[in-house]
Amino acid sequence: MSAPPVAGTSTPILDRDGRPHRAFNPFDNGSRRPSSTGPLNRRGTRALVGLALPVLVLVLWQWVTSAGIVAPYQLPSPASVWNAAVDLAERNLLAPYVAISTQRVLIGFAIGSAIGLLLGAVVGLSRLGDALLAPTLGAIRAVPSLAWVPLLILWMKIGEDSKITLIAIGAFFPVYTTVASALRHVDPHLVEAGRAYGLRGVRLFSGVQLPAVLPSVVSGLRLALAQSWLFLVAAELIASSMGLGFLLMESGNNGRVDRIILAIILLALLGKLTDSLIGLAEKYLLKRWA
Known part of the structure; x- marks a missing residue:
């Protein structure tokens, strides 16, 4: 490995293999690795392939219910679930439930991710921060989500703050x-x-270290978003009068399996939609920084 270049010179920055380092090299204009041109790299083809399994599950679901293999009170038909959605929409309940749950997830995700990025940078860059914070945060991470609920209710009451x-x-x-x-x-x-x-x-962190770990940061954000939806259900199951978690709890108490399945499908769709938005942001950030 050659010595680091002197500031102001045009010496290229090399990686471990002795090749120009693209992550931090303004002087390298060499050709990029050729991208794959296979059919699965086309957006439309990938979308169709991704829809294949949900369509197959829907067809199998319809066949199982129409053939009477499973009792309707255990697994209602897709039409019954659709009718449950229409009924909630006509009663002006479906849209508010979806909106309030999405709002809670986005606000909580933004706050938690920002704090996680800050403390993760402190622990990852500072030995003192690692020694001081890592053991305690590692212990808190092992606490189950439901264990926080009664404490937060006592501290913040049953409101938006606790959720x-x-x-x-x-x-x-x-x-x-x-x-x-x-x-x-x-x-x-x-x-x-x-x-x-x-x-x-800060300039070294934002200009070199953060771009170098950008793929890992995006992976962490995706995991955090999925975790946010899980914690949302935990919060709304216990202390809520609106939202998809509340819909799950109320439907379970009333034996409305069609509404339970509807809530699960909505949670899956919303989770996938928000994850796709992070995927779009990832493409922009990788193009901008990495």
């Missing part, structure tokens, strides 16, 4: 863990190169 706080706790740990772990394993030669160009502190 959003619980969701933020769920979103915090995936981001914190992935960011801290990724920053510990950033290529030291890349950091040395950044310092050779005069980058220190």
